[in-house]
Amino acid sequence: MQNLKKVQACVDSLKSFLPQGFAPQAGIVLGTGLGSLAESMRVEASVPYNALPGFPLSTVQSHVGNFLAGTLGGVPIIMQQGRCHQYEGRTPDEICMGVRVMAQLGIGSCILTNAAGAVNPRYSAGDLMLIDDHINFTGKSPLTGPNEDAMGPRFPDMSRAYDPALAACLEKEALALGIRLEKGVYFCTPGPQLETPAETRAYRFLGADAVGMSTVLEVIALRHMGVKVLAISCLTNKNLPDCMAAHTLEEILATAETSAANLSRLLTRAIPKLAASG
16 A cells, blocks of 8 residues: 555655754664664654654554654664564555655665574574565565555565665675675565474575564565665574474564674674665
8 A cells, every 4th residue: 555645645754853954865674673773873853753754653562762863974874663564464565665755865775684584494593684585474465555656656676675776785794804704695575473394494495594574564564665775684584394492572672682783783884885876
């Protein structure tokens, strides 16, 4: 579903809180346990989601619920501290409200981050994974219903959902910093339950390298609006179906917070070059 009037109402309200003339070049969405990246940002304005008319609020621990405006690596950035999810009972329209607001603010590229479970046995908890493709297993699309032609085309192409130039730039910076950066396919489920061993086998058979509960619907909405996308998963646990271990939210958050330090170093260094590429 696409509701340009609701999005524009939030944009107009958000602009009233931002510094005059503020024009973000890029957007960033912070996923579960990844809020520390905000500490690297020079913040000029912090706007709570509940200050914006009709903006959906997250009920998930560690999703603060603010837009931050400022600079990161000298680049004007608009940042979402947290998102909402399908498992919270949110519609695709609500899930994508934040990225659509950022797109309407004029960003050319958007960096999406999330916490995910590794299903590729070669990957380990604590690794970062550059998403180079996805499988939408939610059964939903943010483009269902009448198309808003002012937002984008009825049938947007998804053959390059994740921008190759942005990905190549990030890989180069990760190599320079000595940060291990895996690459793979992100499998999106509705959640909130974690995967069974049989589901893990099935997802891997279908081509998944990591599994999570966010990001994909936002990617579809951004590409529909012509925004270039880069996405990174922090792999917080490892699913080995033949010896499956139980995982708790507390363990997942702890691992996400640890890997967030490398994510912060990487993005702070890469943002100027990513913005130039985007």
